[in-house]
Amino acid sequence: QHVLGFLWLMTALFLLQYTDKEEVVLWMNTVGPYHNRQETYKYFSLPFCVGTKKTISHYHETLGEALQGVELEFSGLDIKFKEEVMQTTYCDIELDKPKRDAFVYAIKNHYWYQMYIDDLPIWGIVGEADENGEDYYLWTYKKLEIGQNGNRIVDVNLTSEGKVKLVPNTRIPMSYSVKWKKSDVKFEDRFDKYLDPSFFQHRIHWFSIFNSFMMVIFLVGLVSMILMRTLRKDYARYSKEEEMDDMDRDLGDEYGWKQVHGDVFRPSSHPLIFSSLIGSGCQIFSVSLIVIILAMIEDLYTERGSMLSTAIFVYAATSPVNGYFGGSLYAKQGGRRWIKQMFIGAFLIPAMVCGTAFFINFIAIYYHASRAIPFGTMVAVCCICFFVILPLNLVGTILGRNLSGQPNFPCRVNAVPRPIPEKKWFMEPAVIVCLGGILPFGSIFIEMYFIFTSFWAYKIYYVYGFMMLVLVILCIVTVCVTIVCTYFLLNAEDYRWQWTSFLSAASTAVYVYMYSFYYYFFKTK
Numbered sequence: 001q002h003v004l005g006f007l008w009l010m011t012a013l014f015l016l017q018y019t020d021k022e023e024v025v026l027w028m029n030t031v032g033p034y035h036n037r038q039e040t041y042k043y044f045s046l047p048f049c050v051g052t053k054k055t056i057s058h059y060h061e062t063l064g065e066a067l068q069g070v071e072l073e074f075s076g077l078d079i080k081f082k083e084e085v086m087q088t089t090y091c092d093i094e095l096d097k098p099k100r101d102a103f104v105y106a107i108k109n110h111y112w113y114q115m116y117i118d119d120l121p122i123w124g125i126v127g128e129a130d131e132n133g134e135d136y137y138l139w140t141y142k143k144l145e146i147g148q149n150g151n152r153i154v155d156v157n158l159t160s161e162g163k164v165k166l167v168p169n170t171r172i173p174m175s176y177s178v179k180w181k182k183s184d185v186k187f188e189d190r191f192d193k194y195l196d197p198s199f200f201q202h203r204i205h206w207f208s209i210f211n212s213f214m215m216v217i218f219l220v221g222l223v224s225m226i227l228m229r230t231l232r233k234d235y236a237r238y239s240k241e242e243e244m245d246d247m248d249r250d251l252g253d254e255y256g257w258k259q260v261h262g263d264v265f266r267p268s269s270h271p272l273i274f275s276s277l278i279g280s281g282c283q284i285f286s287v288s289l290i291v292i293i294l295a296m297i298e299d300l301y302t303e304r305g306s307m308l309s310t311a312i313f314v315y316a317a318t319s320p321v322n323g324y325f326g327g328s329l330y331a332k333q334g335g336r337r338w339i340k341q342m343f344i345g346a347f348l349i350p351a352m353v354c355g356t357a358f359f360i361n362f363i364a365i366y367y368h369a370s371r372a373i374p375f376g377t378m379v380a381v382c383c384i385c386f387f388v389i390l391p392l393n394l395v396g397t398i399l400g401r402n403l404s405g406q407p408n409f410p411c412r413v414n415a416v417p418r419p420i421p422e423k424k425w426f427m428e429p430a431v432i433v434c435l436g437g438i439l440p441f442g443s444i445f446i447e448m449y450f451i452f453t454s455f456w457a458y459k460i461y462y463v464y465g466f467m468m469l470v471l472v473i474l475c476i477v478t479v480c481v482t483i484v485c486t487y488f489l490l491n492a493e494d495y496r497w498q499w500t501s502f503l504s505a506a507s508t509a510v511y512v513y514m515y516s517f518y519y520y521f522f523k524t525k
């Protein structure tokens, strides 16, 4: 962490300093509708024209940027540090019919474009329609005001002026001007103006966290009370039965979880998938924990795509966790095809994520969206999977099998499985699974609202402290819920607790997924 922080500081100190008249690059990034941040196209997919300045080396994007559809292209504008530029025309758009139609479509859909100066994002609106929606106007004059503090750029404001009506077969001159101002903003604080504390640190957010905390305390109290009291009662009942002689015991009506003691350590059904899922879950948990902690320390949002790059790096590095827990669980369950388990465990999540991304990629290519992932990036991701994730997973699996692969259960497994008795409908595993996810979902859905908002709207999520708290709350609630679910299931003398316990917490994901549909259709435009 210190090395990372130090490197970052060094970069900030040396790379982002300018000398007078040094070239400052204005990068054009994307255009897209204001109401959906995820739908982006290349800036020059609209028939904008490029400035006259040609020579610029290509921008090298990071892995995270490539995956998030960042498409930096040089604007061709001539900007030099601390050099004022009066309004200058940098190119003309020859507006023919197709070009006009493209602009009209963009204006109708409230397209915004995004640019970068010195890593600072700048947003501007493409154009405007008049009230009756007949005439369309393009903003043609980009007025840039750049704040400098010492030899660093700390602030950029863009004002769009020069409204020009879109008439076919005309020439539209595009112009820009640059004004430099002294600014007191500190370099470290230059991203603060993009954050929205009144939204993210709203009273509702604090209140919901407080609420969830109350729920956790209540739930933990409830669980420990129920378990303590019922378990004590159960033990008392069982020990009384113990005192009766064999004759009575055979006649006595034993019931409850003790009946299944010879079956609870029976391997789960589909142990291969089960242990792969558990291993992957352990890995995801450690990735979330580490990435959130890094984000809390490091302000990862200030650099494009650095969050995603970090997450990929941490995911690859934590592969041994996956192998260890998946492999040892599989060995404990008596599985023999451990190589197959290792492959499935290692590639379960990468395959699902890449499969989804592949599918989205087709759509992106079809619509010429900038999300389309370049071929080189795909190869890079595959290389990470095969040459980093797989070997690390192998190490973890071997460690797991050897260190904790021995089954050490407190009682023997009966040779013949016990029949599962009839039970009330709400004790069926399927019902328990569906109900189990409600409480964990209830403890996180407000946070999901903020996350979805930053995903689809132009708001930068930066309150990772909140996210950390919510993660902790989610873990505690999940643990409580699965304990209670398992207790109920075993008490109904159903010994298939492994999958029920796993799925009763996993159903939270289904609720979150459904909530994302609700959010998309009813909360966004």
Ligand SMILES: *[C@@H]1O[C@H](CO)[C@@H](O)[C@H](O)[C@H]1NC(C)=O
Pocket: 145, 146, 147, 148, 155, 156, 157, 181, 183
């Ligand atoms: C940009 O706009 C904000 C708010 O209007 C202002 O406080 C700031 O000084 C401006 N920065 C520059 C460089 O003009």
